[in-house]
Amino acid sequence: xxxxxxFDTPLIVAEIQDCADLNRGLIVAIExxxxxxxxxxxxxxxxxxxxxxxxLEWAGEPAHRLMxxxxxxxxxxxxxIAAEGRRRFIWVPEMWANVSGKGASNQLHTHAGSFWSAVxxxxxxxxxxxxxxxxxxxxxxxxxxxxxxxxxxxxRFRTAANAAPVSHETIIRPSTGRLLLFPAWLRHAVKPYxxxxxxxxxxxxxxxxxxxxxxxxxxxxxxxxxxxx
Amino acid sequence: xxxxxxxxxxxxxxxxxxxxxxxxxxxxxxALFDAIVARREEHPSVSLSNVHGWQSSTDMLEWGxxxxxxxxxHVLAWCDQHTVDVRQTDRRRFEWLPEMWANINERGASNQTHCHPGSQWSAVxxxxxxxxxLDDxxxxxxxxxxxxxxxxxxxxxxxxxxxRPDGSSDHQETWxxxxxxxxxxxxxxxxxxxxxxxxxxxxxxxxxxxxxxxCWED
Numbered sequence: 001x002x003x004x005x006x007f008d009t010p011l012i013v014a015e016i017q018d019c020a021d022l023n024r025g026l027i028v029a030i031e032x033x034x035x036x037x038x039x040x041x042x043x044x045x046x047x048x049x050x051x052x053x054x055x056l057e058w059a060g061e062p063a064h065r066l067m068x069x070x071x072x073x074x075x076x077x078x079x080x081i082a083a084e085g086r087r088r089f090i091w092v093p094e095m096w097a098n099v100s101g102k103g104a105s106n107q108l109h110t111h112a113g114s115f116w117s118a119v120x121x122x123x124x125x126x127x128x129x130x131x132x133x134x135x136x137x138x139x140x141x142x143x144x145x146x147x148x149x150x151x152x153x154x155x156r157f158r159t160a161a162n163a164a165p166v167s168h169e170t171i172i173r174p175s176t177g178r179l180l181l182f183p184a185w186l187r188h189a190v191k192p193y194x195x196x197x198x199x200x201x202x203x204x205x206x207x208x209x210x211x212x213x214x215x216x217x218x219x220x221x222x223x224x225x226x227x228x229x
Numbered sequence: 230x231x232x233x234x235x236x237x238x239x240x241x242x243x244x245x246x247x248x249x250x251x252x253x254x255x256x257x258x259x260a261l262f263d264a265i266v267a268r269r270e271e272h273p274s275v276s277l278s279n280v281h282g283w284q285s286s287t288d289m290l291e292w293g294x295x296x297x298x299x300x301x302x303h304v305l306a307w308c309d310q311h312t313v314d315v316r317q318t319d320r321r322r323f324e325w326l327p328e329m330w331a332n333i334n335e336r337g338a339s340n341q342t343h344c345h346p347g348s349q350w351s352a353v354x355x356x357x358x359x360x361x362x363l364d365d366x367x368x369x370x371x372x373x374x375x376x377x378x379x380x381x382x383x384x385x386x387x388x389x390x391x392x393r394p395d396g397s398s399d400h401q402e403t404w405x406x407x408x409x410x411x412x413x414x415x416x417x418x419x420x421x422x423x424x425x426x427x428x429x430x431x432x433x434x435x436x437x438x439x440x441x442x443x444c445w446e447d
Contacts, residue, residue, distance in 0.1 A: 003248045003413070006403055007376045008240035010391050017233040069232040077238065079398050082388040089389065115386055142242045143378045147418050151349045152441045154316045155323065157245055157416075165313035170241055179234065183391070185381050208386050225389055229398055 005159055009143055011170065012181040014073055016066075016120070019177035023122045025062030030097045030122070030200060033058055044189075048104035048199075055095040055202070066179075066202065067093050070118045071223045073181055074206050078115070083227030087216055090224040092207040100125075100136070100199040106190035108141065114184035114205040115225075121174040125199035132173075136193030140186060142168035174201065238394045245311060246374055246403060247414045251354060253303060254410035257296040262356050264293050265331040265433055282338035289329035289435065297435070301327050304352050304437050307414060312349070323441045325349075334359070334370070334432040340423035342375065348417035348438040355407040359432035366406075370426030374419055376401040407434070 016022065033051055034040075040049045056063050071091055080088055094114075098106075111117045119138065126134055142148060145168050149156075156165035172180065182188070184205060193199050208225060216222070251258075265285070274283040289297050305325045314322055328348075345351045353372065360368055376382060379401045390398040404424075405413060415421070417438060426432050 003246045003403070003405065005240075005243035006246050006374070007244045007378065007401075008393075009242045009378070010393075011239040011241050012236050013239060014234045014236035017235065019232075022232060065230075065232055069234050072231070073234065073236055076236075077392050079390050079392040080388050081390050081398055089386070113385060115389055140241070143381070144242060144244070144418075147377070148416070151347065151417065152323065154314050155349060155441055156313050156315055158311055158313050159243070159245070161310045165315050166243075168242070179236075183382070185384070208389055228392060 009183065009186060010077065011140065012073055012077060013172070014179040014181070016069060016177050016179055022062050022065060023176065026059065026066070026122050026202065027200060029059035029062065030099065033097065034099060044106045044109040046105045046107065048098055048100035051097040053094045053096045055097055056093060059095075063095060066120055067095060067204065070179065070181065070204055071206065073179070074116050075223065075226055078225040079228035080225050081229060085227050086213070087224055087227055089208040089210050090216070090222045092209050094205040094207070096203050098199075098201045098203060100193050100201070102194055102196065103192055104199070105192040108187050108189040110187055111184040111205050114207045116181050116206040117184045117186070118179060118181045118204040118206070120179045120202045120204070121176055122202060123197070123200040124174045124176045125193065125195035125197040127195070127197055134193070134195045135191045136174060136195065136199055137191045138172040138174065138180070139189045139191055140170040140172070140182065141188065143186060174199070240393070244377055244416060244419060246419070247311065248405065249412050250410050251300065251303060251412050253299050257299050258356060258410060261293065261296040261300065261435070262433060264296060265333065265356065268292060268331065269333055282332060282334040285331040287328045287330045289331055290327065293329065293331075297329060300354055300435065301329055301437065304412070304414070305439065307412070308350050308439050311414075322444055324444050326440045326442055328438045330436055332434045332436060334426050336427055336429065337425060338432070339425040342420050342422040344420050345417040345438045348440040350414055350439040351417045352412060352414040352437040352439070354435040354437070355409055355411045356433040356435060357431055358407045358409045359426065359428040359430035361428065361430050368426070368428045369424045370407065370428060370432055371424045372405040372407060372413060372421060373424060374403050374415065374421045377419060
């Protein structure tokens with residue numbers, strides 16, 4: 001690693017092409033589950049419905065297709081640098097659904113124990129409107145906060161002479177078909193959502209588990225982070 | 230059938246570790262060298278993060294003469310380039326307050342991991358790298374910066390690393406092998422250290438802390 005702008009925190013922004021079929025399948029499964037388990041669970045969600053984390057069990061093929069896409073992206077951007085050419089880890093996935101009505105939000109939280117966290121927007125709820133008053137943005141906090149602002153809160157770095165000042169939070173406005181991946185330790189929240197149509201999103205965690213070499217010989221197709229530098 | 234996806238990898242919340250050759254090196258470096266060596270003859274070392282080695286008091290802008298002032302002016306201009314006051318309107322609201330000191334390290338000297346609370350930027354200038362033109366890594370003396378997210382970023386799976394689109398993997402340290410005339414600048418809160426220096430020559434560096442304060446009305 002040289003000099004420059006270092007120690008970056010990754011955010012992967014992906015779009016799923018032709019997501020209409022996938023989203024229809026996901027909506028059907030989520031509506032059935034919501035009817036069967038209207039209580040859901042209460043964790044970082046405020047007001048909205050949060051399913052249990054067994055969505056890969058109850059949502060069938062569309063859920064597995066989505067998870068396969070998440071794992072493909074995770075593998076593209078992860079390496080086991082001590083693997084010596086031989087895979088050592090598998091991914092243990094978790095998936096749950098969120099249905100957020102007017103006023104719903106998620107408090108600032110992390111996903112301790114996992115490596116990647118992901119969110120997929122099945123229905124952004126905005127009905128094509130660009131009105132920022134509808135809220136519901138994902139907010140990602142600078143992992144160095146508040147230290148980075150402590151000496152003089154109004155003084156900010158810029159990455160080049162005359163460039164705009166850097167920001168210590170990243171705001172992402174959801175859009176249907178968009179998939180985001182970020183480190184599980186990164187603090188994030190969802191601002192209150194004020195749309196008329198329910199927002200439907202899917203949250204996922206990938207936890208890396210080291211398994212004996214024999215297991216990977218017997219089950220070579222179980223996905224996991226590849227070896228590399 | 231697999232879903233088709235298109236993705237972008239964004240690098241967020243980066244920490245600046247900037248380096249350049251001081252444009253004043255040809256004109257002022259020898260005078261700076263002489264001023265620091267002369268100062269050591271008359272003043273004992275202070276003891277802070279330095280292990281062995283001589284460290285001056287922090288008023289080098291007073292005793293270092295014109296070469297020190299030229300270096301300080303250049304560093305403050307560099308701070309201006311890389312800092313924005315996000316609430317500034319028509320007139321400048323902050324001014325820089327620099328502190329400067331000199332270090333002379335001989336064989337075996339190092340600096341423990343530390344940072345500079347209370348300042349905005351820290352900088353170091355290498356008056357003499359001490360390597361005598363050799364590129365032998367066993368001479369040590371590298372400046373080491375630690376990832377501000379450490380150890381969290383390694384806590385769960387130390388061997389699993391984010392792999393960037395340019396093919397590099399995430400590492401929690403960056404090492405700089407100093408060179409005579411080189412300036413390095415970084416946020417004052419960034420933890421850093423100096424590896425033990427094993428060269429035969431004198432390693433001479435100038436450290437500068439830059440804090441900010443509101444401009445006072447006339």
